Structure formats: structure tokens, C-alpha cells
Amino acid sequence: MSHEDVLNPKHMPHDPEKATLEGKNKFLAFWFFLGGETVLFASLFGTYIALNSSTAGENTPEHLFGLELVFLMTMMLLTSSLTSVYAMYHMKNHDFRKMQTWLAITVLLGLAFLGCEIYEFLHYIHEYEFTFGSSAFASAFYTLVGFHGGHVLFGLSWIVTLMIRNQKRGLNLYNAPKFYIASLYWHFIDVVWVFIFTVVYLMGKVG
Amino acid sequence: MANSSHSKPTRQMEYEKKQHKEEMKQQVITFVLMILFTFVAFGMVIMEVNSYFVIPTLIILAIVQVAFQLYYFMHMKNKGHNMPALMMYGGAAVAGLTIITFSSIIWW
Numbered sequence: 001m002s003h004e005d006v007l008n009p010k011h012m013p014h015d016p017e018k019a020t021l022e023g024k025n026k027f028l029a030f031w032f033f034l035g036g037e038t039v040l041f042a043s044l045f046g047t048y049i050a051l052n053s054s055t056a057g058e059n060t061p062e063h064l065f066g067l068e069l070v071f072l073m074t075m076m077l078l079t080s081s082l083t084s085v086y087a088m089y090h091m092k093n094h095d096f097r098k099m100q101t102w103l104a105i106t107v108l109l110g111l112a113f114l115g116c117e118i119y120e121f122l123h124y125i126h127e128y129e130f131t132f133g134s135s136a137f138a139s140a141f142y143t144l145v146g147f148h149g150g151h152v153l154f155g156l157s158w159i160v161t162l163m164i165r166n167q168k169r170g171l172n173l174y175n176a177p178k179f180y181i182a183s184l185y186w187h188f189i190d191v192v193w194v195f196i197f198t199v200v201y202l203m204g205k206v207g
Numbered sequence: 208m209a210n211s212s213h214s215k216p217t218r219q220m221e222y223e224k225k226q227h228k229e230e231m232k233q234q235v236i237t238f239v240l241m242i243l244f245t246f247v248a249f250g251m252v253i254m255e256v257n258s259y260f261v262i263p264t265l266i267i268l269a270i271v272q273v274a275f276q277l278y279y280f281m282h283m284k285n286k287g288h289n290m291p292a293l294m295m296y297g298g299a300a301v302a303g304l305t306i307i308t309f310s311s312i313i314w315w
Contacts, residue, residue: 014223018287031291035298042302046309071249078245082238085280089231093224187281191273198269202252206261 007174012094017180019173026177034188041192044147045199048140052204056135059128061204070201073116074193080109081190084183091179096171099179103163106186110156117149141200148196151189158182237279244268 006020013019018027052061087102121142124130132142159182166175248268251261278284283291 011220028290031294034291035294038295038298039301039305042305043309045302046306049306050310050313067249067253071245074245074249075242078238078241081276081280082234085231085234085238089227089234092227184281187276190280191276194269194272194276198248198265202248202265203262205252206265 008172012092012171012176013173014092016091016094016171016173016176018177020177023173023177023180026181030181030184034184037188041144041147041195044140044144045195048144048200051136051140052200054136056137059130059134059138061137061141061200062207064124064128064130065201065204067201067205069116069120070197073113073120074197076109076113076116077190077193080106080113081187083109084186088180088183091171091176094171099171100163100167103159103179107156107159107163110152110159110186114149114152114156117145117152121146145196145200148189148192151192155182155186155189158185234279237275241272241275244272 016023018024055061083102083106087099087106090096090098090102130138132139162175162178162182166178169175171179248265251264277295281291282288283295
């Protein structure tokens with residue numbers, strides 16, 4: 001059996017993302033990376049929690065934040081997490097078309113989220129003159145939320161690249177781990193967002 | 208399993224498909240619960256529930272929601288996830304320490 005045949009079995013194994021040694025290695029290494037990302041975001045959260053009362057003026061969290069938009073963004077990201085679960089469900093059933101479709105829906109929701117975030121930042125800048133250098137709170141806020149937005153952008157580019165690159169290849173044991181890991185990354189983005197909407201927006205409104 | 212790489216018995220395939228469907232059902236339930244938690248969290252803040260318990264409750268809701276995300280959506284409840292659990296709990300422990308350190312450095 002040639003290398004190609006090994007990667008394209010007639011029937012997908014139960015866990016196509018972990019069927020090859022490369023897949024197993026990617027799986028472990030990626031979780032290691034996510035552990036590191038947790039610490040990275042913790043340092044940004046720690047900074048934010050320590051500095052969010054240093055507002056240097058009336059642009060306080062309570063004054064700035066509007067919960068309607070944040071609620072909408074939360075729903076978009078949470079739903080996109082479910083749609084990527086659907087994509088992985090179809091991957092395990094070896095249905096490449098459906099997996100691509102659900103990934104496309106995930107990407108659209110992610111783009112909508114990103115659009116809302118850009119609108120939010122622009123709104124703060126133009127309506128409140130609340131910029132990166134306005135106060136310690138402003139720097140900590142833009143760094144934390146912007147870093148998360150950067151992750152969303154990276155995740156979107158990652159998924160889109162995978163979709164385009166593998167469009168004609170179909171699903172096999174070579175790219176299944178790639179898709180699986182990209183979906184893990186997407187879920188992790190939602191994990192971080194749960195803490196952002198809780199710590200930054202909701203706790204900011206409670207005061 | 209000598210023939211596992213060529214052809215899997217259809218019964219095995221059917222069984223796996225059913226298993227995947229069962230897992231998907233659990234994940235949809237998880238999603239509904241997560242939406243529910245989000246509604247409760249936002250509802251408490253929008254309706255200005257005035258109590259010492261608001262912030263602890265918000266944090267607990269967030270932690271439960273993240274646990275759902277990790278264990279169901281990211282499959283940490285499945286077999287073969289001991290290392291991922293070690294990584295994530297290790298990460299979470301250092302994360303907690305980092306937050307305590309940063310806040311105490313500035314406010315002590």
C-alpha cells in the first residue's frame with residue numbers, strides 16, 4: 001500500500017483526526033499551545049482587572065459599554081461554536097461537502113462578530129474620544145479585547161485557507177487533523193470571549 | 208483487525224454513525240444550556256439585580272459555560288484526553304496565579 005492509500009482509506013476510522021502519528025502529535029501539541037494561550041490571556045485579564053478603575057476621566061466602563069451589541073456578539077460567537085461542532089460531526093461521518101458548508105457558516109458568523117467589534121471600537125473612538133492612550137483602563141481594554149479580535153481574525157483566515165486548499169482534495173487522514181485542530185482553536189476563541197463578556201462588559205456594568 | 212484498513216463491516220459503520228448522532232444530540236443540549244446561562248447572566252445585569260451575589264454568580268456562570276465548551280464541544284470528556292486536561296488545568300492554575308499576582312502588585 002502506498003502512502004497515498006494509507007491517507008485515503010475506503011472507510012474513515014472512528015477518529016480520523018487521530019488516526020495517524022502526525023494527527024496524534026498535532027492533537028497533543030495543539031492542546032499544549034492552548035494551555036499556553038490560557039496563560040497569555042490571563043496576563044491580559046490580570047492587567048485589565050488591575051487597571052480598569054484607572055479611567056482618568058468620565059469614560060468609565062459603566063459609561064461606555066452598551067450591552068445590546070455585546071449580547072448580539074456573544075450570540076454570534078456562541079452559535080459559530082455550535083456550527084463548527086456540526087462541521088466536525090460531518091467530518092467524523094466522512095461527509096466533506098457538509099463539513100465545508102458548516103465551516104462556511106462558521107466563517108460568516110465569525111466575520112459578523114468581527115464587524116461588530118470594529119464598529120464598537122470605532123464608536124468609542126468617534127463618540128467618546130476613547131482611544132488606546134486615553135487612560136490605563138483604555139490601554140488595558142483595547143489590548144485585551146483587541147487581542148481576542150486578532151485571534152478571531154487569525155482563526156477565520158486559518159479556516160478559510162484550509163477550506164480553499166482542500167476544496168478539491170476532499171477529506172483524508174492527512175487533512176482531517178488540520179480541520180479538527182482549527183475547530184479546537186475556534187472553540188477556544190469562544191472560551192476566551194465568555195470571560196471577556198463576563199469580566200469586561202457585565203462586571204463593568206455592575207461596577 | 209486485519210481488514211480494518213480496507214473495508215469496515217457496515218454494521219460497525221452504522222454503529223459509529225449512531226454514536227456520532229448521540230454525541231451531536233448531547234452537544235446541542237449543551238448549546239441550549241449555554242444560551243440559557245448567557246441569558247441569565249445578561250438578564251441579571253440588565254435588570255440591575257442589586258446584591259453581593261451578582262459578581263460571584265456571573266463568574267460561576269462563566270466557569271460552567273467554559274467547562275461545557277471544553278468538555279462537550281472540545282471533547283475533553285472523551286477517552287484519550289488526559290494530556291489535554293493536564294495542559295488546560297496546568298494553564299488554568301498558572302492563569303489564576305497570574306491574575307492574583309497582577310492585581311496584588313498594583314493594589315497592595
